[in-house]
Amino acid sequence: MESFSRGWSFLQQAWGMAFKDKDLLKPSVYALVVGMIVSVIGIIPLAIAYFIFGGSQAGNFVLFILGGILVFAQFVVTYVFSGMTVYLIYGYLSEGDGRMDKAWAIVQRDFFDILTLAAASTAVNMLKSAAQRNRKNSVVSGLMRSATSLLETLWTEAAYLILPAMVIDDLNLKNSLQRVWNITKQNLLLIGISTVGVRWVTGLISFVFSAIGFAIAFVIGGGLGFVSGGNTAISVIGIVIGALVFFTFVMVASIFSSYTNTAYHTCLYIWARDVETAKAQGSSVPVSAPAPLAAALA
Numbered sequence: 450m451e452s453f454s455r456g457w458s459f460l461q462q463a464w465g466m467a468f469k470d471k472d473l474l475k476p477s478v479y480a481l482v483v484g485m486i487v488s489v490i491g492i493i494p495l496a497i498a499y500f501i502f503g504g505s506q507a508g509n510f511v512l513f514i515l516g517g518i519l520v521f522a523q524f525v526v527t528y529v530f531s532g533m534t535v536y537l538i539y540g541y542l543s544e545g546d547g548r549m550d551k552a553w554a555i556v557q558r559d560f561f562d563i564l565t566l567a568a569a570s571t572a573v574n575m576l577k578s579a580a581q582r583n584r585k586n587s588v589v590s591g592l593m594r595s596a597t598s599l600l601e602t603l604w605t606e607a608a609y610l611i612l613p614a615m616v617i618d619d620l621n622l623k624n625s626l627q628r629v630w631n632i633t634k635q636n637l638l639l640i641g642i643s644t645v646g647v648r649w650v651t652g653l654i655s656f657v658f659s660a661i662g663f664a665i666a667f668v669i670g671g672g673l674g675f676v677s678g679g680n681t682a683i684s685v686i687g688i689v690i691g692a693l694v695f696f697t698f699v700m701v702a703s704i705f706s707s708y709t710n711t712a713y714h715t716c717l718y719i720w721a722r723d724v725e726t727a728k729a730q731g732s733s734v735p736v737s738a739p740a741p742l743a744a745a746l747a
Contacts, residue, residue, distance in 0.1 A: 456650035462741035480530035491519035662698020666691035
């Protein structure tokens with residue numbers, strides 16, 4: 450319950466920032482829209498390759514490569530707009546205003562570094578996918594699946610902190626990894642209660658919101674189908690409206706989750722960075738965490 454309470458406190462503070470400065474939410478919305486467009490475009494060559502090559506070994510290889518390209522493109526979209534969110538939050542906390550023009554300029558400056566981060570994340574994702582497709586019941590196969598799943602979990606958490614290092618401190622992938630590792634060694638990330646709490650609250654609210662969307666969609670679709678009296682056109686309209694309602698709720702839940710997670714890790718990195726700087730300067734004065742994170746750390 451303490452974990453949940455701290456997560457809820459951070460959520461209130463983080464969304465308080467967003468309501469005061471609406472620009473903080475824009476990249477999450479853009480990421481969702483652009484990501485959907487990229488997915489639709491990327492599915493076309495995958496579908497064509499599937500119909501041409503079928504289930505052959507060569508076809509599976511082609512599909513694997515095309516799938517990797519699509520995953521890479523999705524990571525690029527995610528990191529570009531998450532990077533904008535990071536800098537907007539940094540600008541808001543340091544200057545009182547997150548400016549879209551500055552955030553866009555920073556992302557353009559760090560675009561190559563973002564590409565390297567996307568490539569690394571794609572490699573981890575593809576490695577896990579390859580291990581998961583190996584359905585042999587041997588001990589080695591089971592260990593590989595567990596190891597790659599753990600690797601993906603650790604890398605995902607690391608990437609959340611690598612991105613602020615790139616955007617805020619203009620570091621490349623190698624130096625960002627070193628920075629995050631140094632921060633970890635100094636025990637500045639031992640705040641499990643707040644981390645779990647933020648994830649718990651975010652996941653719970655996203656799930657509840659999606660479930661409400663599904664219930665409303667089911668009532669609309671089922672209701673119109675029931676009153677249609679067998680009229681196919683009305684039934685189809687009901688299904689379409691229900692689907693639109695459901696996906697709208699899912700999209701809002703996705704934006705909510707994306708912004709909250711990015712805000713948490715950005716505040717975490719800023720705090721760890723300030724503590725690291727203070728220690729390097731020999732200061733013994735405690736460094737205050739950014740307001741949203743301070744609420745979570747209690």
